[in-house]
Every structure is written in structure tokens, then in C-alpha cells.
Amino acid sequence: PLQLLEIIRKEDVVLRAILTTHHHWDHARGNEELARLLPGLQVFGADERIGALTHRVSHGQELSFGAIRVRCLFTPCHTSGHMCYFMWEDDSPNAPALFSGDTLFVGGCGQFFEGTAEQMHTNLTQVLGTLPKDTKVFCGHECTVRNLKFALKVEPENEVVKEKLAWARRRDDEDLPTVPSTLEEEFLYNPFLRLTEEAVQRFTGRTDPVEVLRALRSHRDNFKKPKERPNPQAMLAFDWGLFGPLLEKK
Numbered sequence: 585p586l587q588l589l590e591i592i593r594k595e596d597v598v599l600r601a602i603l604t605t606h607h608h609w610d611h612a613r614g615n616e617e618l619a620r621l622l623p624g625l626q627v628f629g630a631d632e633r634i635g636a637l638t639h640r641v642s643h644g645q646e647l648s649f650g651a652i653r654v655r656c657l658f659t660p661c662h663t664s665g666h667m668c669y670f671m672w673e674d675d676s677p678n679a680p681a682l683f684s685g686d687t688l689f690v691g692g693c694g695q696f697f698e699g700t701a702e703q704m705h706t707n708l709t710q711v712l713g714t715l716p717k718d719t720k721v722f723c724g725h726e727c728t729v730r731n732l733k734f735a736l737k738v739e740p741e742n743e744v745v746k747e748k749l750a751w752a753r754r755r756d757d758e759d760l761p762t763v764p765s766t767l768e769e770e771f772l773y774n775p776f777l778r779l780t781e782e783a784v785q786r787f788t789g790r791t792d793p794v795e796v797l798r799a800l801r802s803h804r805d806n807f808k809k810p811k812e813r814p815n816p817q818a819m820l821a822f823d824w825g826l827f828g829p830l831l832e833k834k
Contacts, residue, residue, distance in 0.1 A: 585614040585621065601626040601649060605685025606663040607633035611724060630658060631665025641667060651676075659687040659707040661699030670715060679718040682767070688712055689723045690765045691731030691748070693776040695805065701798035708777060709793075717768035728752045728762035731774075734807045738775040738800070739783045745773045775800055 592599050599622060604612050612635050619625050619636035628639045628647070641647070643658035657668040668687055672680035686694035687707055696704060732749040739745055748769075752762045771777050778784050779793040779800075788799035 585617040588614065588618070589621065599625065601628060603654065603669050603683065604629040604634045604637075605668060605683065605687075605724065606666045607631045607635070608663065608686070611685060628656075629665070630656070630667040631663065633665065643667075657711050659684075659711055661696050661703040661707060662686045662694035664698040666694075668712065670719070679720050679766070680716060681720045681722055681764070682712065682715060683722050684712065685724045688721060688770070688774075688776075689725065689731055690721065690728040690752075690762055690770070691735050691745075691774050692727065692804065693774075693801070696801060701794050701801065704776075704801070705779075705794045705797050708797075709779075713767070713771075713777060715767055717766070717771075719767045720764040721767060721770060722764045726762060729756050730807075734804050735773055735775050737807070738787045738803075739778075739781070741783065742773065748773050 588599075599618070602615060602618065602625065604615065604627060606612070606629070612629075615627055615634065615636040619627065625636075626638050627634065627636045628641050629637050630641055631637075632640070641656045643656060645656045647654040647656070651673045653672055653674065655670040657670055659666050659668050662685070666685060666687055668685060669683040670680060671683070682688075687704075688694075693704060693708060729749065729752045732745060732752055735745045736742070736749060755762050775784050775787075776797065779796045784800070785791050785796055788796045788803070790796045790799050
């Protein structure tokens with residue numbers, strides 16, 4: 585929260601509301617502290633488990649913050665109360681934005697912690713997949729490289745996946761974000777949005793879209809973890825001997 589407040593101070597803006605996708609600590613843990621520091625702060629969400637919640641929203645509900653308009657899109661599965669937020673400005677040349685939390689990632693989708701493959705299929709095909717194709721997708725985590733490694737395993741001949749993975753690796757090496765993508769791009773390389781493609785069905789051994797999705801998620805859950813890369817700052821500190829006093833034997 586303190587880092588966020590410093591950014592707000594530098595940008596000379598006022599924080600009046602928080603849109604929370606779901607209750608998990610890595611998405612909502614700062615709510616209580618921010619609400620304490622900023623009396624009157626509004627916290628929107630669809631799950632009573634969200635900290636400092638003041639406004640519970642429902643599917644299709646629209647909110648306005650100045651010129652910014654927000655449509656709440658209920659996407660239960662990762663959690664039973666997961667809400668995505670679709671944002672746009674009327675008469676603006678800028679593309680709309682989707683804050684998809686842990687439902688849709690660049691090259692992947694969220695785990696089914698509190699829901700089913702049927703629910704996620706509805707989320708991806710009917711709720712999010714029908715948004716304008718130029719929509720910018722701002723997801724909740726930077727796991728693009730690993731997602732695309734899995735996508736390449738699913739579709740080893742997909743040239744778009746190969747190109748996107750190479751790009752994501754370069755961004756990762758330079759410590760630059762891979763988010764956002766666009767919805768149009770996701771349909772080209774995200775296997776969870778390509779359930780009717782022959783290669784994806786062949787990989788899963790299924791043809792029914794829901795069963796393809798269920799099998800894909802199971803394979804993704806068991807996909808090998810990437811090797812941990814040493815933190816470059818920590819390695820530099822070791823080279824400089826800064827950890828020496830801490831490593832001395834008693």
C-alpha cells in the first residue's frame with residue numbers, strides 16, 4: 585500500500601475507489617490498510633471475503649468514475665466470487681481495457697480452485713471472449729513465459745506461439761512487462777481460447793470443448809515447473825561479498 589500511495593502522490597491524483605477481482609491475498613491484501621489510511625475509500629467486489637469491501641457488485645452492473653466507464657463481468661471458477669472489469673471511455677480513440685484478475689492470462693487461464701470447467705468455458709467463450717477484439721487484457725500475474733511454454737507443447741507447430749514466446753523471453757530478460765496483450769492476439773496463441781482447433785483437440789484426446797478445456801487445465805496444472813533463475817541483484821551482492829558477514833561460521 586505504501587508504494588501505491590507514493591505513486592499516487594507523484595502522479596498528483598486522488599484514490600477514491602478500488603476494484604478488486606477476488607479475495608486472494610495477492611490481489612486484496614492491501615485493502616484494509618488503504619481503507620485505514622484513506623477514510624471514505626470505496627472498495628468494489630463480488631465476494632464478501634474481500635477485505636474492506638464497501639460495495640458488492642453484480643454481473644453486468646456499470647460504474648462510472650469521471651469519464652471512465654466500467655462494466656462488471658462475473659467470472660466464477662478460480663474463486664466463486666471472481667469479477668472482471670471491462671473499462672472504456674465514450675468517444676475515446678483508445679482501445680477498451682479488461683482487468684481479468686486470475687481468469688484470463690496472457691497465454692493461459694486461472695486454476696479452477698472453486699469452480700468447474702463448465703464455468704470457465706462460459707467465462708472464456710461467452711463473457712470475455714465476446715468483448716471487442718482490440719480490448720487490452722491486463723491480467724493479474726506475469727506468468728507469460730511459462731504459459732507460452734505450455735502453449736508450445738500443446739501446439740508445437742503454431743508459429744504465433746513461437747514468436748510470442750521468443751518476444752516474452754526477451755521482455756523477461758530485460759525485466760519488462762508482457763502485459764497487456766489484446767483479446768485478438770489471445771485467440772491466436774492461447775490454447776484455452778482455441779478449444780476447437782484440431783491440434784489442441786489432438787493434444788487432449790477430446791473433442792467436446794468443455795472436456796478439451798478440462799483436460800488442458802489438468803495438463804497445465806501438472807506442467808513441469810521452470811528452473812528457478814537466480815535473482816541478479818542477489819548474485820551481484822554475493823560477488824561483492826556483501827553476504828560475507830552473514831555466512832561466517834560461528
